[in-house]
Amino acid sequence: MAIWPDEDSQSKRLYERGLKVYPGGITRLVPWLEPFPVYTKIGKGAYVTDVDGTSRLDLLNNFASLIHGHANPAIIEAVSKQLVLGTAYTNPTEVEIELAELLCDRIDTAENVRFSNSGSEAVMSAIKAARAYTGRPAIVKVEGGYHGSYDYAEVSLDTPKEQFTTPPKSVGYAAGVPDRLLEDVYVIPFNDPETAASVIRAHRDRIGAILLDAAPSYLGFTPVSSEFAASLRDLATEIGAVFILDEVISFRLDHGGAQKKFGVKPDLTVLGKIIGGGFPVGALVGSKEVMQVFDHRVGRPLVPWSGTFSANPMTMTAGKVTLELLTPELVAHINMLGDQVRAGLTRAFVSSGFPGQVTGVGSMFKIITHQRPVYDYRSQRHSPAESAAMMELQRMLVLKGFHVSGAGMGFLSTAMVAQDIDNFCAATEECLRQLPHPESGK
Ligand SMILES: Cc1ncc(COP(=O)(O)O)c(C=O)c1O
Structure with missing residues (x-):
């Protein structure tokens, strides 16, 4: 039987078909793996099985969006019932109110909600809301902070070393980003309240929003310090800007979200991923005061918001069941598995050398x-040799039956048990023993 990455594997065949219709053969960057991606056939619980029949522990969970793993029976039952009633209507539904109510119950700063189809779209709407509310054009963001694929939110996501300055200058991500756009994004280093204060105060009359992720993925999920979170909150209030917390991934950290865990008090919060229960979703929640920019009853709203599939009943149903299942006890359980994985991998590094x-x-x-x-x-930045080592480790782990991202990220689900974590740590240790050491910093 062929297995990935054999030349006669089904994955290879699909990749060749993909090459004919997609630039680079794929339609999304994240699943890329050398020499070609593993194509999935089935997801069940903590595991995915590929088109050649190999099962692997899925530590990606569609990049942090499947908090209960794949094909959770309660979610399947609920969406199956909805499926036969219709998948999307123009008119609103009861379930869109139920999911919004759940979010308002759980999140201290959520008074009003709006749904979108992705986290990127919700970040875009948060920035538009802040501009409309304040009448100011610019935003402040953290260097290396990933907030989806909106031009403004992508600024200084991946600044090359040669362009490092102090304080950080704004560097476009996609080629061709207009210079004019860069003038409306100020960049600050993470967990550095002094630099943040000097950058923000220097441009106080132009800044409409301060955007923060409390545990940014590109920064190794390093948690925000309470000092930095408090200083951004105070600075936003001082200059009259809107403080936006991006919890698209980090909402999973606490029953009340990252803001509960880290004691942050944003005006607006962006959500996505797990709140859609495996279906495409994004949401913006926040104070009535700021969210009224979307209210059409005043005539034309300051920020018109639509979206053909926003709040479709499939997503709303899956999201509602997902959050109902996600009790404080289960959040504590996966956080404990997270401690287990970090301890196990630390041991793997030590014992493998x-x-x-x-x-x-x-x-x-x-x-x-x-x-x-x-x-x-x-x-946290890796040299090219260090990044190559991570990608090689990813490939070796795939061969041993585990999926992590090419940048080394993993996200746990409630479908996992302690034995899964032990198996993953043991496999990583074996891989690390064989992995050539990159020359430090090269
Ligand atoms: C922190 C954060 N914000 C926004 C986004 C964008 O969400 P989406 O991929 O649903 O557009 C992501 C996606 O990974 C994210 O991690």
Whole structure:
């Protein structure tokens, strides 16, 4: 029987078909794996089975969106019932109110809600809301913070070393980003309240929004310090800007979200991923005061919001069941599995002698193939050789039956048990023993 990455595997065949219709053969960057992706056939609980019949523990969970793993029976039952009643209507439904009510119950700062189809779209709407509310054009974001694929939110996501300045300058991500756009994004280093204060105060009359992820993925899920979170809150209030917390991934950290865990009080919060129960989703929640920019009853709203599939009943149903199932006890359980994975991987690094470390918080972790202390974007950055080592580790883990991302990220689900974590840590240790050491910093 063929297995990935054999030349006669089904994955290879599908990749060749994909090459004819997609640039680079794929339609989304994240699943890329050398020499070609593993094509999935079935997902069940904590495992995915590929088109050649190989099962693997899925530590990706569609990039953090499946908190209960694949094909959860309660979610399937609920969406199956909805499926035969219709998948999308123009008119509103009861379930869209139920999911919004659940979010308002759980999230301290959520008074009003709007749904979209992705986290990117919700970040875009948050920025538009802040501009409309304040009448100011610019935003502030953290260097290396990923907030989806809106041009403004992508600024300085992946600044090359040669362009490092202090304070960080705004650097476009996709080629061709207009220089004019960069003038409306100010960039600050993570967990550095002094630099943040000087950048923000210097441009106070232009800044409409301060955008923060409390545990940014590109920064190894390093948690925000209480000092930094409080200073951004105070600065937003001082200059009259809207403070936006992006919890698209980090909502999973606490029953009340990252803001509960870290004591952050945003005006607007962006959600996505797990609140759609495996279906496409994004949401913006926040104070009535700011969210009224979307209210049409005043005539033309300051920010008109639509979206053909926004709040469709399939997503709303899956999201509602997902959140009902996600009790505080289950959140604590996956956070404990997160502690187990970080402890196990730390042991794997020590016993294998490979120069690396694991970072992360709650049910999120990141394997780092260098040993420098990680505290912001620049410090977590991998050299080309270190990144190549991580991608090789990813490939070796796939061969042993585990999926992590090419950047070393993993996200746990409630479908996993302690034995899954032990197996993963043991396999990683075996891989690390065989993995050539990258030359530090090269
Ligand atoms: C923190 C954060 N914000 C926004 C997004 C964008 O969400 P989506 O991929 O649903 O557009 C992501 C996606 O990974 C994210 O991690």
